[in-house]
Amino acid sequence: MFLVIKLLKNCSNYVWIWVNPFNEFQKRLSMNTEASLKENVLHDITHWGISASIGVIFIIHSLKKFDPSWQEWLVSIGIPPEMQLPIALAEFIGGILLVVGVLTRVTSSIFAVVLLGAIFHIRWENGFFVSKGGWEWDLVMLAAVLAIIVAGPGRISISHLVKKIPRFLQ
Secondary structure, eight states, rough: EEEEEEEHHHHHHEEEEOTTTTOOOOEEEEEEOOOOOOOHHHHHHHHHHHHHHHHHHHHHHHHHHHHHHHHHHHTTTTTOOGGGHHHHHHHEEEEEEEEHHHSSHHHHHHHHHHHIIIIIIIIIOOOOOOTTTSSSHHHHHHHHHHHHHHHHHHHHOOOHHHSSGGGGGO
8 A cells, every 4th residue: 555645746747656665675766867868870879979089089198109119218207018908908909899899898987097198197196287287188089988888889789770689888
């Protein structure tokens, strides 16, 4: 048996609380508080454009990391030279995955870790501004990959077409 209590009248919408006498659950009905975006082609293209541009930036940056001279730079900042290939491959393959829209959340999570390392381990002492070698651009890239983590692959992606990839892996 459920008791129904009228709680509040707000903007001509009633808020109701459904109460189970045995206190098993409570359900509140109120005004719609869900955020929803209009779904149209421009939103889809914009969503893909953000993911693709971040992916292309990482692909291009990864190409210089395959050069053996980059190993020397890694050693100069205190990172083992054995990390050259994993870093280069993570950025190259991850960039491709972002462009095509597969494993975007996983890839963006890895990129977020890479960017946090770049901000705090490499650029922090230089200050904020890019003109002085700072972490300003890395912070913008971090914000973009965090947005991709939240938003997922979007409708212009292989993940959306396949529809068999679990949501947390998209």
